[in-house]
Amino acid sequence: MIRFKQGRACLGFTLVEMVTVILILGILVVGVSSFVIFGTRIFVESTSIDQVLSQSRFAIERLTRELRGALPNSIRLSTNGTSSQCLEFVPIQASASYTQVPIHPAVKQSSAQVFSASQVISAGEFMTVYPLTAADIYTNPLAPISDGRIFSIDSVSSSAGVTTVDFGRNVRFDEASPRKRYFVVNQPVSYCVFEGGALGGSMYRYTGYGIDNATQPLPSAMGSGVLMAENIVNSLSTDAPFRISPSNLRNNAIVQIQPQFVVNGQNFRYQHQVQVINVP
Incomplete structure (x- = not known):
């Protein structure tokens, strides 16, 4: 009787095994990519919110410090329709x-x-x-x-x-x-909030335009301003960002600062009061 010696089994994988591996890798890639995209989105949104918060805090703090050093009775406020509102004072x-x-x-x-x-x-x-x-x-x-x-x-x-x-x-x-x-x-300073136009939703600081203005000038007559804050959504006709309580014999002048900001669909508002401590 003649016997044939059985050779070694061939190494490899079946089609079912290959498809199974591809499915498992696909599930892992989808899970990991979703986690990365979600984390990236959270980082981008939190960075945007932090940027607007930092910018708004800086603008409010700068305005507060300057108002506390303002000349008595130099504060005046003007609103140009629904275009802009400007708070002016003399440091x-x-x-x-x-x-x-x-x-x-x-x-x-x-x-x-x-x-x-x-x-x-x-x-x-x-x-x-x-x-x-x-x-x-x-x-x-x-x-x-x-x-x-x-x-x-x-x-x-x-x-x-x-x-x-x-x-x-x-x-x-x-x-x-x-x-x-x-x-x-020396020179007066103006902080202007814009609602419409090319500068809509922003706050600019102006100075160097001269003190000899019997009426408060419009931003277009003040030259180039410095951007202080963005993403402001106040309606100047119904929700003005600046209000003034004039001084009297009992109280100093008080400036109410209440700009409203929006970022990534979230709104937040400042409710801030500044007392003008200097008296004649």
Whole structure:
């Protein structure tokens, strides 16, 4: 009898095994990719929210600090229909007490003696005494008038802690400050929130456009502003981002700041009040 020796079995895999492996790998890839996509989406959304939150906090904090150093009664507010709302004020550059200032009904003089402030007083700035209204500050500070509450400074000299401010002409302030306080200012600042147009949903800061504006100027007349915040969705006609409670004999002026932001379909609003602590 002839016997044939059985050879070794051939190595390999069947079609069923291959299909099974492909199905298992497909399920793993779908699961892993879904996890990666979901994690990436969460990261992108959280980054966007954090960016808007950081930007809004910076804008509110910057505005708050500047308002606390604003000249008394220099805050004014204007709304240009449904296009923009602007909050304007004049930051204080220097302040101290005066010793000798020409005040009505005294004779007009070309200079005043004041105690030196911690900040430097420079020519081209403005000195004001006892400003009671916005008109006292913004109306014709550059005009060659001799009676008023604010005058441009022509030159400054200091000696032994006393500063001599020269106005370049004879002037006279309308009224004395009860605390003999003077302020030195320069350029006003405006924060404008836009609802429509190319700048819609944003907040810009403007300065350097001049203090001699009897009426509050429009953003288009202020030059180029600096972007402070985006994604603002306030309706200027029904939900203004800025409101002012004027000062009286009992309370200082209060500015209410309540911009509303939206990011990834989520809305959040600030309810912030700033007290203007400086008084004439």
